[in-house]
Amino acid sequence: MHLTNINQASEFVTLRPLSTEYFDALIEIAKDKNIWTHYPMSLHEPDLMRGNLEQLLQLQAARQWIAHVVIAPNGEIVGQTCYLNLREPDCGVEIGGTWYDAKYHGSKINPAAKLLMLGNAFDAGAVRVEFKTDELNLKSRAAILKLGAKFEGIFRKHMKRVNGTWRDSAYYSIIDSEWPAVKAGLEARLAAR
Template sequence: MSRWIEPVTLEGEHVRLVPLTLEHEHALSATASDGELWKLWYTFVPSPEETRAYLDTALDMRDRLGAQPFTVIDKKSGEIVGSTRYFNVEEANRRLEIGHTWYAKRVQKTSLNAEAKLLLLTHAFEQLHTIAVEFCTHFMNHASRAAIARLGAKQDGILRNSGISRNGAYRDTVVFSIIESEWPAVRANLKFRLDR
């Protein structure tokens, strides 16, 4: 049975997104250690001890739910610097979410994230012919909210008490999306930002 989202490598000038595998465990564990990202209470990045379970969950989502997890590679250094994912895949409605995205502290606020999003969105809208791509983040993750808005995504709303965080706090989730008709302007904006 064919999948709507087949494993694919997406490559730009600065970044390469490759299908995530268990062989990436050690490098992703080291990546999360750059900045001790697992200590951020409002997001989930695996600690070194949790990396294998994180990968197992991502690969299970791929196999059972049609998700596609990626490992992010900095082309300049050749190093693994993060992870991202297509998930909440709705093939019948041609919708998906981009998320589970995190990067080593040393590459945050660089061109890597903008180019990775350009690659993911281009593939989603131009090869998969999605009608909408969604992004969700914790209400308290102000950096993530600002980054999603800079992409050109529009805020759809806030889902209050949408889940329970690892520390037991209730999570309010901010939902953003880019729809098919907005894609040309979003693409032009991302390319402009990268050219600068």
């Protein structure tokens, strides 16, 4: 498995590799504190977000993360999504670091972005794609299940939240044998008007 950046568009979303040209738009969206409620960090302050984006580019250069900017059909930048925890010898990867402008929550942006990312991962030879979220983030947990991922369990006291409390993380995965059915389900979901 050898994953690369996605530079693709569908009817519902465009994914582009993260670069400095997108920083200002992402920083503006990230000012919404509600985005960071269930994250292990809060990036609503412009300097913090800029530092995070610069760090993502460094992690990308080291092939530890592969970050993408998510763009709506109208050309508006709406957030980011990433590959992380790349385990190329084991043909596994996590999709995460995902956040969107609140006005796009519940739209076709997320399932369309995940369809492109999952397709790219499985086409590159992945046998396992995983997702994780805060156990308390019920919206994210429902969205992951709606993608077709299987719940695997809870990692207790997995990481600290911004407020210093311990986060338990809910883990999910899609494996290669499940991908054809998951893909068909996502395509049907996106085709529904």
